[in-house]
Amino acid sequence: MKLFTTYTYSWLELSIFKVALLLIGALVGAYYSEFVLTNVVLLSVIAAVTSVYIMYVSWPQMFLDNTANSNSQSQ
Numbered sequence: 001m002k003l004f005t006t007y008t009y010s011w012l013e014l015s016i017f018k019v020a021l022l023l024i025g026a027l028v029g030a031y032y033s034e035f036v037l038t039n040v041v042l043l044s045v046i047a048a049v050t051s052v053y054i055m056y057v058s059w060p061q062m063f064l065d066n067t068a069n070s071n072s073q074s075q
Contacts, residue, residue, distance in 0.1 A: 009017070029036045036043065
């Protein structure tokens with residue numbers, strides 16, 4: 001079994017994965033509501049930092065893909 005390998009997902013599969021994670025997070029938050037409410041600032045900071053990191057990683061890839069596609073179409 002190759003656990004740490006590169007996977008390719010379609011937009012539909014990725015959307016289903018994100019919805020599943022959102023629902024798992026809602027269920028955990030509802031079950032441990034006291035913990036979540038007492039640590040809402042810490043959890044918000046963690047969410048903001050990880051979101052900024054994902055944007056930082058994704059932003060250059062968007063432009064690299066668009067440049068490669070526009071160069072291949074113009075030739």
